[in-house]
Amino acid sequence: MKLCSLNQIAAAVVLSLAVAGCSTLGGGGSGSGDGAAVSDAGSATSAADAAGAWRGNPLDNPNSPLAIRTIFFDYDESQIREDHREVVIAHGKYLATNPNVTVTVEGHADERGSREYNIALGERRANAVRSLMMTQGASDNQIHTVSYGEERPLMVGADEDAWSQNRRAELLY
Amino acid sequence: MNKILVLFIVLFWHFQAFAALTIEITEGAEGALPLAVVPFGWEGTGVGPSQDIAAIVSGDLSRSGRFKTLPESDMLARPHSDAEVEFRDWKVLGMENLVVGRIQPNGADGYLVRFQLFDVFKGSLLTGYSIPATEADLRATAHRIADLIYETLTGEKGAFSTRIAYVESIPAADGKTRVTLRVADADGYNPQTILNSPDPILSPAWSPDGLRLAYVSFVRGKPVIFVQEVFTGQRQQVAAYNGINGAPAWSPDGRQLAMTLSKDGNPEIYILNLATKALRRLTDHYAIDTEPAWSPDGRNIVFTSDRGGKPQIYRVPVSGGRLERLTFEGDYNARASYSPDGKSLVLVTRQGKSYRIGALQLGSGRLQVLSGGVLDESPSFAPNGNMIIYATKTRGKHELAAVSADGRVRQRLTLEGGGDVREPVWSPFAKSNRRNQ
Numbered sequence: 001m002k003l004c005s006l007n008q009i010a011a012a013v014v015l016s017l018a019v020a021g022c023s024t025l026g027g028g029g030s031g032s033g034d035g036a037a038v039s040d041a042g043s044a045t046s047a048a049d050a051a052g053a054w055r056g057n058p059l060d061n062p063n064s065p066l067a068i069r070t071i072f073f074d075y076d077e078s079q080i081r082e083d084h085r086e087v088v089i090a091h092g093k094y095l096a097t098n099p100n101v102t103v104t105v106e107g108h109a110d111e112r113g114s115r116e117y118n119i120a121l122g123e124r125r126a127n128a129v130r131s132l133m134m135t136q137g138a139s140d141n142q143i144h145t146v147s148y149g150e151e152r153p154l155m156v157g158a159d160e161d162a163w164s165q166n167r168r169a170e171l172l173y
Numbered sequence: 174m175n176k177i178l179v180l181f182i183v184l185f186w187h188f189q190a191f192a193a194l195t196i197e198i199t200e201g202a203e204g205a206l207p208l209a210v211v212p213f214g215w216e217g218t219g220v221g222p223s224q225d226i227a228a229i230v231s232g233d234l235s236r237s238g239r240f241k242t243l244p245e246s247d248m249l250a251r252p253h254s255d256a257e258v259e260f261r262d263w264k265v266l267g268m269e270n271l272v273v274g275r276i277q278p279n280g281a282d283g284y285l286v287r288f289q290l291f292d293v294f295k296g297s298l299l300t301g302y303s304i305p306a307t308e309a310d311l312r313a314t315a316h317r318i319a320d321l322i323y324e325t326l327t328g329e330k331g332a333f334s335t336r337i338a339y340v341e342s343i344p345a346a347d348g349k350t351r352v353t354l355r356v357a358d359a360d361g362y363n364p365q366t367i368l369n370s371p372d373p374i375l376s377p378a379w380s381p382d383g384l385r386l387a388y389v390s391f392v393r394g395k396p397v398i399f400v401q402e403v404f405t406g407q408r409q410q411v412a413a414y415n416g417i418n419g420a421p422a423w424s425p426d427g428r429q430l431a432m433t434l435s436k437d438g439n440p441e442i443y444i445l446n447l448a449t450k451a452l453r454r455l456t457d458h459y460a461i462d463t464e465p466a467w468s469p470d471g472r473n474i475v476f477t478s479d480r481g482g483k484p485q486i487y488r489v490p491v492s493g494g495r496l497e498r499l500t501f502e503g504d505y506n507a508r509a510s511y512s513p514d515g516k517s518l519v520l521v522t523r524q525g526k527s528y529r530i531g532a533l534q535l536g537s538g539r540l541q542v543l544s545g546g547v548l549d550e551s552p553s554f555a556p557n558g559n560m561i562i563y564a565t566k567t568r569g570k571h572e573l574a575a576v577s578a579d580g581r582v583r584q585r586l587t588l589e590g591g592g593d594v595r596e597p598v599w600s601p602f603a604k605s606n607r608r609n610q
Contacts, residue, residue, distance in 0.1 A: 076479075076483070076484075076505075104394070111548065111566075112528055112548065113484070113505060113507055113521065113523070113528060113550070114464060114477065114507040114508035114521050114550055114551070115375055115376070115508075115550065115551070115595075115596070116375065116376055116419050116420040116433060116463050116464045116477075116508065117461065117463055117464060117477050117484055117507045117508070119375070119396070119417055119419050119463070120417065120419075120433070120435075120440040120461040120463045121461065123416065123417055123435055123439075123440065124439070124461065127439075145416075146394055146395060146396075147396075147417065148373065148391075149373075149375075151373035151375070152373070156569075157569075158547070158548065158566065158569065
């Protein structure tokens with residue numbers, strides 16, 4: 001369940017998605033959640049079959065890490081947090097295996113500080129997501145980035161609850 | 174990208190009979206000069222002019238923080254000219270200065286506005302003018318009178334005839350937000366919308382001649398820098414590269430625009446020659462470099478960079494060369510701009526958990542915190558250097574506020590209605606003087 005721990009985004013609902021997500025990724029149940037297991041497509045298929053295979057577009061599978069489209073960041077940081085890396089990696093792999101698919105990565109910041117600096121910070125977050133996806137084989141021309149800085153908050157509010165939701169990158173397919 | 178698109182955009186004129194912004198002085202100044210502005214007399218027939226000139230002059234002067242004006246209800250007399258003034262009436266009230274005036278008909282639909290300024294203790298006339306006006310420019314005439322009084326009494330130029338630009342977000346009927354770029358008189362009256370967009374508008378910046386605004390507007394999910402003529406609405410797209418096109422800043426001669434572009438990988442400061450379209454890169458670092466601002470002598474640019482790990486203010490000669498870090502206090506200093514005399518910077522500084530407006534004295538390196546909010550941003554000097562306007566957030570709403578350059582007088586400017594007001598920027602002094610309406 002090592003893989004699953006990477007997906008503990010926050011709420012129980014997300015966690016349940018993550019547990020199921022392990023099946024699709026191939027690590028579920030095997031207990032060997034290392035890199036090799038993730039890329040082991042054979043075991044993924046059997047595990048997924050046992051749980052009921054998803055036959056539609058992988059992006060639409062609610063049990064896949066691909067269902068998670070928002071990556072959160074720490075204050076004034078653009079480094080992808082450990083608990084979010086696996087989601088970004090899954091998207092990178094998906095893009096690598098689907099070279100005709102393109103995605104827009106929107107970078108966002110919380111409302112504190114100056115607006116243009118936050119535009120720059122949002123761009124750096126979007127670029128961090130892009131870089132990690134490219135290490136998985138996604139190509140540059142599949143990924144479009146844009147930063148809205150603090151202009152498009154997810155949550156209205158002036159406390160850490162709201163701010164932590166607003167410091168994010170969003171993947172829009 | 175050298176191609177310049179010339180676009181004509183629709184102007185949304187929102188003439189409003191009343192102020193869109195109400196101004197409230199939240200903290201007064203010690204040592205403000207006591208002054209009385211007597212309601213001006215009307216010497217014609219009929220109802221007379223639509224504006225209360227004395228009230229506008231009085232409001233301007235008290236907002237500067239330099240004057241404490243006498244309420245009309247406390248006045249013992251209502252003189253309109255030197256012949257009617259009894260200095261004793263004003264001495265007893267502790268007034269140091271007195272303004273009286275009268276308005277006469279002038280032609281078919283014009284006025285002649287006369288005023289006189291007195292030193293109450295010496296019992297002498299300091300200055301007096303007769304100014305022709307029309308119904309449409311009565312407010313402008315009042316601001317001009319306030320400027321003349323201010324300059325006579327303080328020795329500094331008044332900034333009451335200037336304007337402010339700001340970005341206002343208004344919830345629309347469809348549940349979405351309309352974002353508008355607006356220009357209003359410095360006292361908040363006559364707000365006019367010069368751009369209306371469903372997407373964010375950022376970083377308005379006045380050209381030094383006060384005729385154009387540069388700003389960032391998102392077009393089809395992409396930030397673009399435009400330069401727009403304020404009066405005609407004609408605009409040009411000046412930067413639409415891949416990535417960030419942001420933070421436009423005019424050179425003092427109005428010929429160049431410093432800006433932030435990330436087209437080469439990460440945000441760097443560039444200088445665009447507006448006539449030749451030549452683009453020159455000024456900074457080169459993998460960190461964030463943004464928010465450029467020119468020194469008044471045009472020689473240096475200050476900007477925000479996190480090359481030291483946290484955002485701080487740096488200075489670089491416009492010709493390129495050695496970089497110098499200017500801020501060392503705290504872990505967040507951003508969006509600096511110069512005072513008109515070039516001796517200090519205003520900036521956003523983090524103090525504990527609050528983001529406040531600070532003034533950095535360039536000589537001593539001393540940083541003085543001027544504002545008291547938790548989320549203050551976008552400071553902009555009045556062209557006479559006396560006041561700083563900025564954006565603040567109170568009770569979940571973004572409003573404008575102003576503080577005197579010495580930090581002693583604070584004001585809150587509240588918008589009527591439900592809009593969020595941000596990114597204020599004070600215009601330069603008008604070069605070609607008043608427009609005719």
